[in-house]
Each structure stands twice: as structure tokens, then as C-alpha cells.
Amino acid sequence: MNPAKRALIFARFAQANPKPATELVYRSPFELLVAVILSAQATDKSVNLATRALFQVADSPQKMVALGGDGLIPYIRTIGLYRTKAKHLVEASRLLIERHGGEVPASRAALEALPGVGRKTANVILNTAFGEPTIAVDTHIFRVANRTGIAPGENPLEVEHRLLKFVPEGYRQDAHHWLILHGRYVCQARRPDCPRCLINDLCEYKGKTKDARPRNSASRSGPDATSR
Secondary structure, rough: OOHHHHHHHHHHHHHHHOOOOOOOOOOHHHHHHHHHHHOOOOOHHHHHHHHHHHHHHHHOOHHHHHHHHHHHHHHHHOOHHHHHHHHHHHHHHHHHHHHHHHOOOOOOHHHOOOOOOOOHHHHHHHOOOOOOOOOOOOHHHHHHHHHHHHOOOOOOOOOHHHHHOOOOOOOHHHHHHHHHHHHEEEEEEOOOOOOHHHOOOHHHHHHHOOOOOOOOOOOOOOHHHHHH
């Protein structure tokens, strides 16, 4: 895929959804960190349902430590791997207090030193909370980057590096959100909705579908893109 085609792809994403955002609900970098840790192998919807009540009682590292693992589990029991995630959240909160004065650090190394935080989670925090043009490659972005030809790679790190190289500079800040929404609602794993795809003519996928599948409110680049 050539640079001109990539630029046009992201220009269309930007036109359809000028201000993309995570679907996780949060009010602070700490709440975002909690939500992203909980979102591993879970849907954003399930995380939001859990954190709606959780954040009323534990919206800071100090309150999370005071709540403790046993107190935290009832709030997140509906989320997969909840026992491990509870342990990580309490320990990460303790380290935030001890090492960073209770604040979420804007450093990749410091973030990845926290339990439950890997490169993908750190990228989400750096991008969404601190405005860095990072790209967190999850299963949706890995699929879209490879399927479309935007930035093919054999593993998430390779795709991340190629996206940072190939995505035009002016679009890097929002590329993560556009690609994840596109993968979540249009370029899905089992059957991409090619007839409704706004980059259908630019995508280099050879197995494009020709008939539209039934849809509800989801648009071509996310649930609200067509209204923007």
C-alpha cells in the first residue's frame, strides 16, 4: 500500500469521526488505568457496567488500596479473570502511592512496571490520558492493519512499529481509536462488512464480502460516526 492511499484512508476516518474516543467510561487517568486493566479479555460494555459502581467507592489509588482485593472482587466478579485483576489493581494502586505520589505516571517504563500493565495498556494510557501519538495494537487493530494492507506484520509489536512509520503524522494521535472502532464494528473477524465500509475501494483485502449483513445502530466507523 502506497503513502497516498494510506493518507486517503485516514482522511476518510477523520471526516467520518473527527473526534474519536475510547468507549471506556472514565474521569481521570487513574480510572482509565483501572478500566484498561479490567478490559483485558473483556468487552468495554462489561467493564463500564462494573466500574459504574466501583468508581463511586474507589476512584483513587488510596481508596483502591483501602478497599482491598476482597472488597474489590464483588464489583468486578462479572469480568473475566477477576481474581487476578483484583490483585493487580490493588498492588498497582499501592505502587502508585509509593512511587508516584498517587498519580498515574506519563512514562512508558513506569507504567509497564505496574502489575497488569503491558505495552498495549501503557500505549492506551499514554495516548488517551496524556495525548501521546502512540498506537496500542489489540486484536482488532492487528486484524485491520493486516487485512487492509495498511501496516501488515507478523506480531503486534511489528504492526505497531509499522503503523507509527506509515500513518501520516497528523493522524497518529487518533489512529488507534479509528482502527479499533473500524475493527469492532465493520472489519470484524468472522465476516467483514465490506459493502458498508468507507474505505472499501482503498482496502487491499482480496476476500471482500459483496452482500451487506443485517445491522442495527452501528455505523461504518463506530456507533456514532454517521451522525458526525
